[in-house]
Amino acid sequence: MQVKNIKYVVLMSGLILLLLFPLWQGEQANSRQGALDSGSNASTPINLYVDASANAQQQNGSQEHPYATIQAARDDLRKRSKPLPSGGATVWVKEGNYQINATLEWTAADSGTVQAPITYRTYSGKKATLSNGTSVNPADWKPLSAEARERVNPAIQPGQLLELDVKKLGFQNIQGFTGGDYFTEKWGILQLIAGDAMQPVSQWPNKDDASAGNRAGWAVASGIVNEKSFYYDDKQNKDTSNLGRMARWQRAIQTGHGVYLQGFWRTVWSPATIRLNEIQPSSRSIHLSETPAGGIGSKFSAVANAATTDNQYRVGDGSEEWRLLNLLEEIDQPGEWAMDFKDGKIYYYPPKPIKEMNTVIADRTDPIIRINGASHLRFIGFELKNGLGNGINVQNSNHITLAGLTIRNMGNGAITDSGGSHNMIQSNTIYDTGSFGISVNKAGNRAKLTAANTRITNNHIYNTGLLVHLEPLIIRESVGLRIDHNLLHDVPKDAIRYTFSNKLLFEYNEVHNTGLVEGDTGAFYTAQDWSSYGNVLRYNMIHHNQRSNGFYADGGSSGNTYQNNIIQDTKRAFIVENGHHNIATGNLLIDTESMEINDRSDSLNYGLNSEYAKLLRGFHPMSGPWKQYGEKLAKQYGMKGNLWSSVLSASWNPQYPNGSKLSNNVLVGGATIKISKKGDVAAQGNVILNTVNEAGFYNYSNLDLRTQNKAILQKFPSLNKVINEIGLYKDQYRSQPVARNQYNGLSNHSAPDSHS
Structure with missing residues (x-):
């Protein structure tokens, strides 16, 4: 099915301009990210100014006496009579570092209008950084305690490590993983950022070590004891190299330090992290504290040959991949660190003297920016970093523009948009996130098939999912979005996941090097919905994507046109x-x-009693907008009457891929x-x-x-x-799109440069 291009209107410099869809690639970039800009320095009827170094005694928002915080400028506009003069207002934020200790909030009271939008922006070519992290005084890093020295990996010297008492310093997310002793898509502990980069959590095997398994960074089980225990070595193996390692792990367990394994216990996707109960060196076996859902062993194994005696669990075949994460005993490479929940301390192997590094702790879980119930706002040119939560949360808001932003070093994701419409997410660069890149949820209305008319364009997203393997771009329960000219690469699983959605248009996107950690993935992935008709994927390129x-x-999933x-x-x-x-x-x-x-x-x-059929029936497809849509689709596919009459009919055999x-x-x-x-x-x-x-x-x-x-x-x-x-283009925010040959974009890669 062909979907007509939707014209999106954006607000620029107080005028309503038609945003033309670029049909060319831009100039080559000088960096991996490509050059971002905040656009021309046009003035509006109201102009306020912000400077982090402003004199606190003389602030009125003028150029001569700027506000010191963005909040002060927002509050100034909030107090003014509405509507604002035609052309709106601009808050000009001077380059510099702005420490954000509490979420910056915009609500309905802060909205602009079609005639008078409100813009928060940096100056052209200048960088204003919004940081949610807490800088660490180098003097707070100490040599290891005597107890910690006894636990250090024998491959290094104790003097190479430092410790930081994060409990004493008052940090909050230090008690344990958010998911507890068994989780897949939760993490939630504070993050260490040093040298302006997220530091890798310690792991075994190391990310570049393939000696313990089929690929670097992962070991494989040597056999299965029962549904939650496995052998880490062949019993007949005369190699004793693992005995010392397992003894160290067991001592850590016995002294109250949590030891966690992440494994593909049952599937090659969504690995589960589970705390260890004990290790038995005598039998060379590891025993998890909880049973992985379905037990250890592939869900695709033949039940007759693999079931346990009670027929409840499959038994694995010794190919299950696993690794250890976040333990002092396995810090053996520069940059690695671990959060010890019992000690309330971070242990760290700094790659250079700590006094020469700027270390930051990301511990605040709230977003840096939250926009809730607002409209006609624009945020342009900022850098957001060092939060434990998301960069920007947009909720129930419309005509919001997020453009020319750089979002990185985030413990969770970059941008969420829930319940929005007519929003523009354009020319942003997103990388090094613990979870997703951009997530859009419930944009438009599926029950009424009302389009959101939101556009996601010209974004460069990579190295996401470093802690939790979510996608760089996620769309759920949405209708009528255009996703175009984005560059997505170097991610642990799918690049784009769209589910339970209709009338999405994906075009001119470039995707490569996906599935670097997980298996059974797709560059573009969707699933589990007979009602998901009208999604068009055209003019996209997937390359160098061997995994x-x-x-x-x-x-x-149904109704996709490729x-x-x-x-x-x-x-x-x-x-x-x-x-x-x-x-x-x-x-x-x-x-x-x-x-x-x-x-x-x-x-x-896949029949009429399936969840897919139930979901379709829930839209009452024989009445209202769904009835009309079904008639249109039937005509498109050369069928008579209403498509849903066939799909929900036993005689049509809907269990087959008709x-x-x-x-x-x-x-x-x-x-x-x-x-x-x-x-x-x-x-x-x-x-x-x-x-x-x-x-x-x-x-x-x-x-x-x-x-x-x-x-x-x-x-x-x-x-x-x-x-x-195809791919990124030159616009007012991205002056130099990155070229493939400038960031190693013409080859197959290994896993992202992190513990993932």
Whole structure:
């Protein structure tokens, strides 16, 4: 299905201007992030000024006597008569460091209007930093106590480590992980930032050590004792190198120090972190304090061969990956640290003398900025960093612009937008976050199929999910968003996850190096919804993506149209698991393994009693806007009446992937095409070119995929134009978009440079 481009109106310099969609790539960047700017220094009828070094006795917001805080300028505007004069107001924030000890809040009382928007911004080319962290006095770092010295890894000297008594200093998030003794998507302990970078939590094996498993940073079980215990060594193994390590871990447990393992106990995604109960060196076994959901062992193992005697748990085969996290005993590389919950101390291996480093503790869980119930506000050009929570939370707000921001070193995510509409998230650079990058939830109204008309464009997001493996871009329960020209890479799992949403348009996005930690992922991933029709993914490029799939419609997701995308060096370019009307046409696949439509109805419930059917019925699809939508969709797919009448009919066999097609695609380098034997599915008109040389690309090594090959251009006529439009573009906020060859964007990478 083709979705008409939505014109978004943004407020700039007091005028209502149409934001044109750029159709070119910008100039090359001089740094990995690319150059950001806050745009031209245009004036508005009301102008207030902020300077962190302002004289506290003479503040009135003028250029001569600026306010010292952004809050003071906000309060000044809040007190003024509304509406403001046509053209609105601008708060000019001078470059410098602004310590944020309490969340900056904007509510309905702080709103602008269409004619009079309110802008908070930096000066063009200048950086104003909003930091939520607490600087540490170098004198507070001390040599290790005698007890701690006894625990130090034998590979290093105790004198190389320092300790910080965070309990004595009054920090709060030091008692334990938010998720307790068993968790997947929670972390919640304070973070150490040094040299302006998040420091890696200690781990074993080290992130560059592949000697203990199949890949660097992970060990594998050598066999399973029971549903929550496993062998760390083969019983017959004469190598005793692990005996000393396990003895140290066991002593830590016995003296009350929490020891935690993170493992892919049952699946290759969403690893669970669980506290250890005990280690038995005599049997070379590790015993978890809690049983992983379903027990240790792959959920895909054959039940008949793997069930325990009570038929409750599967037993693993010794391939389960695991690692230890956050323990003094495993600090053995510069930069590593651990938070000891019993001692109330951080232990740290500084890479250089501590007096030469600026160390910061991120301990505040509230966002740096919260916008709740407001409208017609713009925040431009700031750097936000060093918080334990999110950078910016937007709630139930509209016509909010977040542009030209840099958000990094955040313990959780960068930007959330919940319940918003007509918002613009543009030209931001986001990296080094503990969790997600941008998360949008309940934008628009699914029950009424009302579009949010929010746009997410020209953002560069990478190295996210360093603590909790969430995606750089998440969209849930939303309708009518445009997501375009974003560059997403170097992430532990999916790059874009969109679920329970309709009428999303993804175009001109560039994605590479996803799934660097987890398995069974997709660069673009969606799942579990028969009602998710109208999502269009076109003109996107996925490349250098060996550990992940390309476009993944999992678990019954339906109504995705994949048109004129480029998928290179990826496992399965398309994978459709049941669901309906997932159509891939005119796409270019290069050096991929396969594209597939699978049927799992024999093993999983995809029928009329499934959760997918219940969700669709919950929208009352035979009346109101959903009835009209169903009639429109039926006509689009060449069906009679209302689409939902078929989907919810047993005679249509909705348990099968009906209506899904892989048609008129070009497969360069060969790829297997697999389709289900059941259901109304098809793979037709696809062209296979056996080698890259046959394709005649202008410069394949640099991903210049322009070509004069007639077979390719017949299926993808606009390729030579589209290839130069994909990814970041030059605008008033991003003056120098980053180029692939300037940040190692033309190769396959290992895991992000963190404990993940």
